[in-house]
Amino acid sequence: MNSPTKTQLPIPSYFNFEEIGYVWRVPYQQRAKEARAWAKKYNIKPILEDKTRTCLLLIDIQNTFCIPEFELFVGGKSGTGAVDDNVRLCEFIYHNLEEITKIIPTLDTHTAMQIFHPIFWINTAGEHPTPGATSITPADIERGVWKVNPGVAYSLGYKYEFLEKHAYHYVKQLSQDGKYPLTIWPYHSMLGGIGHALVSAVEEAVFFHSIARHSQTQFEIKGNHPLTENYSVLRPEILESFDKRQIVHKNTRLIQQLLEFDAVIIAGQAKSHCVAWTVDDLLTEIQQIDSSLAKKVYLLEDCTSPVVVPGVVDYSEAADAAFEKFAAAGMHLVQSTQSILSWFEE
Secondary structure (H helix, E strand, C coil), X not given: CCCCCCCCCCCCCCCCHHHCCCCCCCCHHHHHHHHHHHHHHCCCXXXXXXXXXXXXXXXXXXXXXXXXXXXCCCCCCCCCHHHHHHHHHHHHHHHCHHHCCEEEEEEECECCCCCCXXXXXXXXXXXXXXXXXXXXXXXXXXCCCCEECHHHHHHHCCCHHHHHHHHHXXXXXXXXXXXXXXXXXXXXXXXXXXXXXXXXXXXXXXXXXXXXXXXXXXXXXXXXXXXXXXXXXXXXXXXXXXXXXXXXXXXXXXXXXXXXXXXXXXXXXXHHHHHHHHHHHHHHHHHHHCHHHHHHEEEEHHHCCCCEECCCEECHHHHHHHHHHHHHCCCEEECCCCCHHHHHHC
16 A cells, blocks of 8 residues: 555645635645655655556536536535535545545537537527527427527537537437436536636645645546536536437547546545536446456545535435445445545455
8 A cells, every 4th residue: 555554644724624615715835845744744755656556537526516506516416416425525634535546527618609508509489598498309309499509500600410410419319318308507617717616625735746746637627518418527418419420429538538547536526417417427438448447446425515405406315326226236335434445445
């Protein structure tokens, strides 16, 4: 293992769990100085000396999903889910700093004119669908309830006829593949906006790790193609257009990279959507190569929450069912209060 001791590292004194639900500037220079001193004090070695290589994959821990009052705050059953999850996540990173080789945060990345945003669609009255309360099905398009906004086609540089055919193909393909129907989401994770950024306290912990362990943080962009949703960082919802032309690709590079680690730990938001879809895609790849590789995946169950909108929708059962499936396939459901070393000893 990477360390001869099983004692977890302490949490730096600057960490304040009461700030998790707010946005603020990380004082990089000060944290870098403290991280270097921390590494010296606790004899924390750079990652090039790691014997066991562990990746922490953080799914969409961005303001847009994790800060109350932002666009798509994941409250879970408790109503404060993502905030509580991130308190535990930050503590986990600090406690296990020496055992985490690389941190890979994913960033859901959007612009206004995408297939799941209101402006993409229009009805006969010239109105856009209500975000969060509208799902578009093949039948909706067939009946003329919703159609592609011609202005969007022009702005994106596509012929309107192509975009019409693609949109119909897209919602049909989602249904045939057993995916969630096309949901019209509020504008969120907008590139260049504050909602796109990592939660400040998590960014701080990730930066501290990067300096203390000489480990470059690897950010993975997803969701920026206008013609498909991209819940999973490993694979967009649809790869081809109606004419069988490939418009996007799987993230083969990241898939291969993850499977080269000795252990992959996964946390983030939301358990029912981007986390579940990412893990499901990883499991699919594993089962095509060697099903025993599932044993190297650890899901931080207390650092993720499902989408729950009281009185509207509750994906808790779907999320739990997905995690049960992952566990049955050999993946580990773990808690952040446990040390990484204790998992490997089991």
